Amino acid sequence: MQRSLKDYLVVSVKGIAMGAADVVPGVSGGTIAFISGIYEELISTINNLDLNFFKTWKNEGFVTSWKKYNLSFLLALFCGIAISILSLAKIIKWLLHNEPLLLWSFFFGLVLASILYIGKQITTWNPKVLISIILAAVISYFITIAEPIASPESLWYLLFCGFIAIIAMILPGVSGAFILLILGAYETFIGILNQFREGLTSLDFNLMWQAFYKILIIAVGAIAGLKLFSKILNWMFNNHKNMTLALLTGFMIGSLNKLWPWKKVLSWRTNSEGIEVPFIEKSIFPSNFDGDPRIILVLLFITVGFFLILMLERLATKKED
Numbered sequence: 001m002q003r004s005l006k007d008y009l010v011v012s013v014k015g016i017a018m019g020a021a022d023v024v025p026g027v028s029g030g031t032i033a034f035i036s037g038i039y040e041e042l043i044s045t046i047n048n049l050d051l052n053f054f055k056t057w058k059n060e061g062f063v064t065s066w067k068k069y070n071l072s073f074l075l076a077l078f079c080g081i082a083i084s085i086l087s088l089a090k091i092i093k094w095l096l097h098n099e100p101l102l103l104w105s106f107f108f109g110l111v112l113a114s115i116l117y118i119g120k121q122i123t124t125w126n127p128k129v130l131i132s133i134i135l136a137a138v139i140s141y142f143i144t145i146a147e148p149i150a151s152p153e154s155l156w157y158l159l160f161c162g163f164i165a166i167i168a169m170i171l172p173g174v175s176g177a178f179i180l181l182i183l184g185a186y187e188t189f190i191g192i193l194n195q196f197r198e199g200l201t202s203l204d205f206n207l208m209w210q211a212f213y214k215i216l217i218i219a220v221g222a223i224a225g226l227k228l229f230s231k232i233l234n235w236m237f238n239n240h241k242n243m244t245l246a247l248l249t250g251f252m253i254g255s256l257n258k259l260w261p262w263k264k265v266l267s268w269r270t271n272s273e274g275i276e277v278p279f280i281e282k283s284i285f286p287s288n289f290d291g292d293p294r295i296i297l298v299l300l301f302i303t304v305g306f307f308l309i310l311m312l313e314r315l316a317t318k319k320e321d
Helices: 005-023 029-035 039-048 052-060 062-068 071-098 100-119 127-145 155-165 176-183 186-202 205-239 241-259 295-320
Strands: 263-270 276-283
Touching: 005 029, 005 071, 005 176, 029 039, 039 071, 052 062, 062 071, 071 100, 071 186, 100 241, 100 295, 127 241, 155 176, 155 205, 176 186, 176 241, 186 205, 205 241
Parallel strands: none
Antiparallel strands: 263 276
């Protein structure tokens, strides 16, 4: 596909929108890609990208190989995504430390609406579907209350999280940031992005490198997951669509415990910056919250998050029509 510089700038703007969605649990970058009309091209380009790129480069030259694999499109898109994620990471980190009640309530509303969005796509309801939803919800709930098996900052765990979270790039309606929340690595990822941005803006190459090699490990996991998930999800949706949607719905229902705004900290851990942060938390009633529960504001932010997803769903439906 021949594109002008203006066309690639438009692709970058769409990437910025996708990046903003990927930072927020409950909003899928895949949904934004679908709404903006680049979803099929994105998936097709990723699926076609393989080691034959180097063979074409050797036989026909770099420029031919670059054009054949549509890499200008990917470069423009991922530059937009990177700019957006690095810009928003600082805001998210500030909110996590200063307005956690409002931030988590907004996320809760996003995921609550996402459950309806995914669930209503189930076309046939039968005992198998109901059992799948219940089973997935129970498993997801126990994941949210389980003690993490490793520090969210350990390198192998970052590799695993990158592998799992990349599903958001393939499947509209499922958020990678939401999956990171379930795995307990969301705040760690935000911290790594902030560290990289700070190193970049201050030209502190030591700080930049500390973040970059972690990002590289995440990227390796993401690339592996991207290639594998694209094939698995295509097979599951082509052969067991209702069951797949049921499992996703149940998984998100069980995860609401993780996003419940009112928490009691049961134990703490020290992060890479030497700061004590919550390690294990328990969901509690607002009346038992240590501090002002801010119930009215929490309900307001849940409502805002909920209707944001409904608005995106409506845009996606219009695009499909």
